[in-house]
Amino acid sequence: MMKKLNLLQKKLGHSFNDETLLVRALTHRSAGSRHNERLEFLGDSILSMVVADALFHRFPKVNEGDMSRMRATLVREKTLAELAREFELGEYLILGPGELKSGGYRRESILADAVEALIGAVYLDTDIERVRELLLSWYDERLNDIQPGVEQKDPKTRLQELLQAKRKPLPTYTVVDVIGEAHNQKFTVHCLVDGLPDPVIGIGTSRRKAEQSAAEHALDTLL
Amino acid sequence: MMKKLNLLQKKLGHSFNDETLLVRALTHRSAGSRHNERLEFLGDSILSMVVADALFHRFPKVNEGDMSRMRATLVREKTLAELAREFELGEYLILGPGELKSGGYRRESILADAVEALIGAVYLDTDIERVRELLLSWYDERLNDIQPGVEQKDPKTRLQELLQAKRKPLPTYTVVDVIGEAHNQKFTVHCLVDGLPDPVIGIGTSRRKAEQSAAEHALDTLL
Incomplete structure (x- = not known):
């Protein structure tokens, strides 16, 4: 060691x-x-x-x-x-x-x-x-x-602004799964983005984090 | 000066x-x-x-x-x-x-x-x-x-625990007024507590802060 x-x-x-x-x-x-x-x-x-x-x-x-x-x-x-x-x-x-x-x-x-x-x-x-x-x-x-400036915005905000700039509809987020006990939960979120064939998946220890994670993955795909 | x-x-x-x-x-x-x-x-x-x-x-x-x-x-x-x-x-x-x-x-x-x-x-x-x-x-x-330990709990939590210990109903919070523009708002909240004749008023720059302020005033009155 x-x-x-x-x-x-x-x-x-x-x-x-x-x-x-x-x-x-x-x-x-x-x-x-x-x-x-x-x-x-x-x-x-x-x-x-x-x-x-x-x-x-x-x-x-x-x-x-x-x-x-x-x-x-x-x-x-x-x-x-x-x-x-x-x-x-x-x-x-x-x-x-x-x-x-x-x-x-x-x-x-x-x-x-x-x-x-x-x-x-x-x-x-x-x-x-x-x-x-x-x-x-x-x-x-x-x-x-x-x-x-802009880079400091969180992924959900950046995704929203990107889609608005392209005159596309806003993304939608849905919690599709929650597992684990009260203080140790795992949220799975689907983010639907106009132009992407499949929902983008985000996982996190809170709904918010899972959504941000999904938005970040969506940005990675779109940019 | x-x-x-x-x-x-x-x-x-x-x-x-x-x-x-x-x-x-x-x-x-x-x-x-x-x-x-x-x-x-x-x-x-x-x-x-x-x-x-x-x-x-x-x-x-x-x-x-x-x-x-x-x-x-x-x-x-x-x-x-x-x-x-x-x-x-x-x-x-x-x-x-x-x-x-x-x-x-x-x-x-x-x-x-x-x-x-x-x-x-x-x-x-x-x-x-x-x-x-x-x-x-x-x-x-x-x-x-x-x-x-206990003293570090926020006022809403302490108020709730105090009322629970006395087997009383939980307090209710209602936003009764919001004034000001987006980034400079002032929220007024009424907190109804079993045993207090009038609603306790809380004011703050967010709903959460106004509720905590009301809970703190309620605790001051009850303790």
Whole structure:
């Protein structure tokens, strides 16, 4: 395990003084009581602050609404899961037997949560300035690319605007399946889009997330 | 103005190197283009991080859900407006003519926003460690008093639980008035509670906030 973790630390750009923090950050709650949720709570707030500060200085003329939207884009689950895949984090996650089987749809959020937990772990391992430096390196390209404006709209809004621009009818969303218990539900949504022969499927832990996921898939197909 | 600002700086516990930051933090958007909304964005994220970090270390055994609820209590508008009143911030706010007249219901959020803007201003004036130290002094008592558990529930939940415990019917909420344009609306809600002769009134910038406000007033009356 330790040898393997060395490779991960190289990819992350941080070599832990206390490797138990790294192991903790990689441990999903399904794998036992020493899991990463407290670190995730801490890391989430650090990431928000570092990104807010970076945007504040990079965009001296942009209003707080546009800064909020850019930050939301940079810290959302999808972006964090992309980072996780750049680190090949999936290979290092410590999951319980239930999660190992479930695969697919919860994977994205587990990866994103682990990235936040890693941020919390690096902070505890060092200090705020070191974690800031590391985050700015992780986000270097994304911070250079991001611009205030349209890209920060959510997928449903973008899909609607795209269809309106083409003078097509609005998409319709239907929940076709809900499984699981109260706090662990999986929603499946069909999105019907004029011009696409089949409904586009979206899956998520809430109706809203499932709809956004379907809209995003529809945009991928249309654009 | 400068003499007056010296008194405020004493109350805040920070003497600004750059007093234009302080003036900016006190300037509501109604008073002109050099207003405090960008500072508020920055300060909000700093406050969240500092409070998350403080809770993480003070409550080593508490799960992330309880930490989130405690943080929400500590950074919510009501708490920030309390801090503002401790600093007598209302006397220093720079408001446009419209806001000066409107008084009342928007006051709480303007005060809370200005506290966040002050946090952003102190950060830009110094650095993260200095602003952390200052925030921990502002929050000293609140951090000592806060405990994981029931108090962090929102007012509607607490009202419902109180009535259930007394085997009384649940409260009902009705929107009785909405005024203003799309992004600046004011909702008025009536909350009917068994045992109270008149509906309890709540006002807020969204239906949800107006309902929470009504529930809070109902709790004040019942407890």
